[in-house]
Amino acid sequence: MSAALIRAVALMGPVLAVAAVVAVRRPEEPRIAGALLATGWNVLALSGVNALALHLGWWSFHAEGAVALGVPVDLLLGWALLWGAAPALAVPGAPVPLTAAVLAWLDLALMPMAGPVLVLGPDWLLGESAAVACALVPGLLVARWTWTGRRLRARAAAQVVLAGGLGVVLPLLVTGAWRQPAWALGLLAQAMAVPGLLGLAAVREFAVSGRGTPLPYDPPRRLVTGGPYAYVRNPMQTAMTGGYLLLATLDVAFLGAAAIAFAYGAGLAAWHEGEQLDARFGEEWRAYRRAVRPWLPRFRPAAPPAAVVHVAATCGQCAPVGRWLARRTPVALAVAAAEDHPRGLRRITYERADGVTAEGVRALASALTHIHLGWALAGWLLGLPGVAWFAQLCVDALGGGPRTLTQERRLYEPR
Structure with a gap:
C-alpha cells in the first residue's frame, strides 16, 4: 500500500x-x-x-x-x-x-x-x-x-491543561520559539504569570460559582459576576490575547494568534454568547454588561456578589487582619466578627451571596479580590489549589491554626 x-x-x-x-x-x-x-x-x-x-x-x-x-x-x-x-x-x-x-x-x-x-x-x-x-x-x-x-473540577482542570498545552506549549515547540536564552524565557514566564492568573481565576470562578466550564457546550448554569468577572467581562479572552502578545516577543507568528483570539472574542463570541446570556439572564446580564468593560480591566471591582468575611475580633493575631480589610473599603464585602456567627467558626470564613464559601487562607484570598485589581491578583495567586494548601500549612505551623472563640459580640470599624 x-x-x-x-x-x-x-x-x-x-x-x-x-x-x-x-x-x-x-x-x-x-x-x-x-x-x-x-x-x-x-x-x-x-x-x-x-x-x-x-x-x-x-x-x-x-x-x-x-x-x-x-x-x-x-x-x-x-x-x-x-x-x-x-x-x-x-x-x-x-x-x-x-x-x-x-x-x-x-x-x-x-x-x-x-x-x-x-x-x-x-x-x-x-x-x-x-x-x-x-x-x-x-x-x-x-x-x-x-x-x-x-466531576466538574476534573473537567475544568482538563480544559486548563488543554488550553495551555494546545494553545501555548505545542505552538512554542512547533515554531521553535522556545530556543531562546534562559534569561529571556525566565522574564517571559514572569510576565506571562499575570494573564495566566487572570485566565486560571476565571476558569475557577466558572466552576465554583457558575457550576460550569469555559467550553460553550458546557457553560455555567448561572451568570458569573464575581472574581475576575467583576473586573473585566472577557477575562479568558483578555488573558489569551495578552499572553499571545507577550509570546510575540519570541516569534512574530504569535501576533497572528493574538489577532485571532481578539477577533474571536470581540466578534463571534461577543455576538453569540451575548445573545445567549441576554436570553437566559435578561436584565441581570444587561446591568452587568453596562457596569463592566469587555477588555480593559477596571481598577476596582464592579457588580460582584455581596459577601461577608468573618474574622475573630477577640483573637490577637486575627483582629488586625479584619481591621486591615475594613480600612481598604472593599466593594460588596462586609467584615464581621466571627464570634457572632451562629455556626461557631474556628477559622476566618468567607461567605458569598451566591453560595461560594471558603475558610482560612482561601477566605483571605477571596476577600482580597474585593479591594482592587492589584490585591485581586495576589488573591487569585493565593487561592490556587497547590498554593493555598501550602500557605495554609505554613500559617498553621506558625501558630495561625484554628481557634475556639468566645461568644462575645465585637464590631469591626475601620481605624
Whole structure:
C-alpha cells in the first residue's frame, strides 16, 4: 500500500466515521462537548507519546509534508478522532474499560499495517501502552464526565491543561520559539504569570460559582459576576490575547494568534454568547454588561456578589487582619466578627451571596479580590489549589491554626 493512501485512509477514515455518527445520532450539546474535549486531549497526549516514541525508538515515521515535530499531522489527527470523538459520539454510555479494550485491540491490529509510513520498533508495545494510559483512557473519562455532568473540577482542570498545552506549549515547540536564552524565557514566564492568573481565576470562578466550564457546550448554569468577572467581562479572552502578545516577543507568528483570539472574542463570541446570556439572564446580564468593560480591566471591582468575611475580633493575631480589610473599603464585602456567627467558626470564613464559601487562607484570598485589581491578583495567586494548601500549612505551623472563640459580640470599624 502506498504511503499517500495510508495517510489518506488514516485521516479520512476517522473523519468519515465521526461525520456518519453525527448524521445518524444527532448528538446533543453535552455529548458534543465531551467529544471535543476527548479529541483535544488525545491530540495533546498523543503528541507527547509520539515525541517520546521517536526518542526511545518505539516507532518512527517515514513521511514528507505536513509533518510537525517528526509526526505526520494527518496520522495524529486521525488517531485523536478515532480515540476521542468517535467513541464519545457513537457509544457514550458504554463501559470505559470495554471501550478502551476494543479501541486498543483495534490499534494493535492497525499499527503494523501502517508501514512504510509507520515503522515499528521492537518495543513498540510499550509505546502503545503509554498511549492507552495517557491518551485513550483519560479522553474517554473526560468525555463521560462531560456528557453526564459529573466531576466538574476534573473537567475544568482538563480544559486548563488543554488550553495551555494546545494553545501555548505545542505552538512554542512547533515554531521553535522556545530556543531562546534562559534569561529571556525566565522574564517571559514572569510576565506571562499575570494573564495566566487572570485566565486560571476565571476558569475557577466558572466552576465554583457558575457550576460550569469555559467550553460553550458546557457553560455555567448561572451568570458569573464575581472574581475576575467583576473586573473585566472577557477575562479568558483578555488573558489569551495578552499572553499571545507577550509570546510575540519570541516569534512574530504569535501576533497572528493574538489577532485571532481578539477577533474571536470581540466578534463571534461577543455576538453569540451575548445573545445567549441576554436570553437566559435578561436584565441581570444587561446591568452587568453596562457596569463592566469587555477588555480593559477596571481598577476596582464592579457588580460582584455581596459577601461577608468573618474574622475573630477577640483573637490577637486575627483582629488586625479584619481591621486591615475594613480600612481598604472593599466593594460588596462586609467584615464581621466571627464570634457572632451562629455556626461557631474556628477559622476566618468567607461567605458569598451566591453560595461560594471558603475558610482560612482561601477566605483571605477571596476577600482580597474585593479591594482592587492589584490585591485581586495576589488573591487569585493565593487561592490556587497547590498554593493555598501550602500557605495554609505554613500559617498553621506558625501558630495561625484554628481557634475556639468566645461568644462575645465585637464590631469591626475601620481605624
